[in-house]
Amino acid sequence: MPNENLSQAEQKLLEDIATRYEESLVNVRKITKSLPDLVEETPLTKLVHSLRVRTKEPSHLLDKLMRKMIKSKKENTPFSITPDNLFEKVNDLAGMRLLHLHTDQFPEINQLLKDHLEENGYPLLEGPIASTWDDEYKKFFEDHGIETKRSPNFYTSVHYVVGINKRSKYTAEIQVRTLAEELWGEVDHSFNYPHPCGIPACAEQIKVLARVTSSSTRLVDSIFRTRTSLTPQE
Numbered sequence: 001m002p003n004e005n006l007s008q009a010e011q012k013l014l015e016d017i018a019t020r021y022e023e024s025l026v027n028v029r030k031i032t033k034s035l036p037d038l039v040e041e042t043p044l045t046k047l048v049h050s051l052r053v054r055t056k057e058p059s060h061l062l063d064k065l066m067r068k069m070i071k072s073k074k075e076n077t078p079f080s081i082t083p084d085n086l087f088e089k090v091n092d093l094a095g096m097r098l099l100h101l102h103t104d105q106f107p108e109i110n111q112l113l114k115d116h117l118e119e120n121g122y123p124l125l126e127g128p129i130a131s132t133w134d135d136e137y138k139k140f141f142e143d144h145g146i147e148t149k150r151s152p153n154f155y156t157s158v159h160y161v162v163g164i165n166k167r168s169k170y171t172a173e174i175q176v177r178t179l180a181e182e183l184w185g186e187v188d189h190s191f192n193y194p195h196p197c198g199i200p201a202c203a204e205q206i207k208v209l210a211r212v213t214s215s216s217t218r219l220v221d222s223i224f225r226t227r228t229s230l231t232p233q234e
Helices: 008-023 025-038 058-075 103-119 135-143 179-192 200-230
Strands: 050-055 094-100 124-132 147-150 157-163 171-178
Touching (some): 025 050, 025 103, 094 179, 103 171, 124 135, 135 147
Antiparallel strands (some): 050 094, 157 171
16 A cells, blocks of 8 residues: 555555564454453443444554554654554554443443453553543543543543553553444444545534434433432332
């Protein structure tokens, strides 16, 4: 996938990184298959509606690295990824998303997940960090001690980076989000990954969908909070 913005040496580096990834795909896929074990037969099952796992396609990795390198050149910042440090620098080669129904479930999911990671020797390398564009949910996460960052892509999701064990160089990304946010994410992914679709009308509609998604999450939250407030306490 030659790119006129990159030199031959830079393109060769990217190809070498992609080759290293392809040579390690068997291990990465094993990691992906093992991720559901973090949830199954644990207290998380009563809170998690469903989960999804995925392994990054080699072509998508190469495309991502190319974008990163071009951005580094434009900003005059170093591009630090090499074949030797790929698995430390790129944390979403193996990933799992935990989907739940309403926002008030998140604090317990977060605590149970962190406890289970610690008990089973999965080092928590980064996070939890909540990406969100919605100020109300930004406050919600911050009130529960979660670091937040602005999401320019209009989605809300909490991210964790975990090590597979204390000796392994491999890492994985875990995301926690509501079912409503998953709908938005799947639509956006279909149009804008690995490249923006470039159709202004679709871009605007996806922004509207983000706001509808946020409203849907609020409505679901309200329904569950109403039930809680009206249910007699034992």
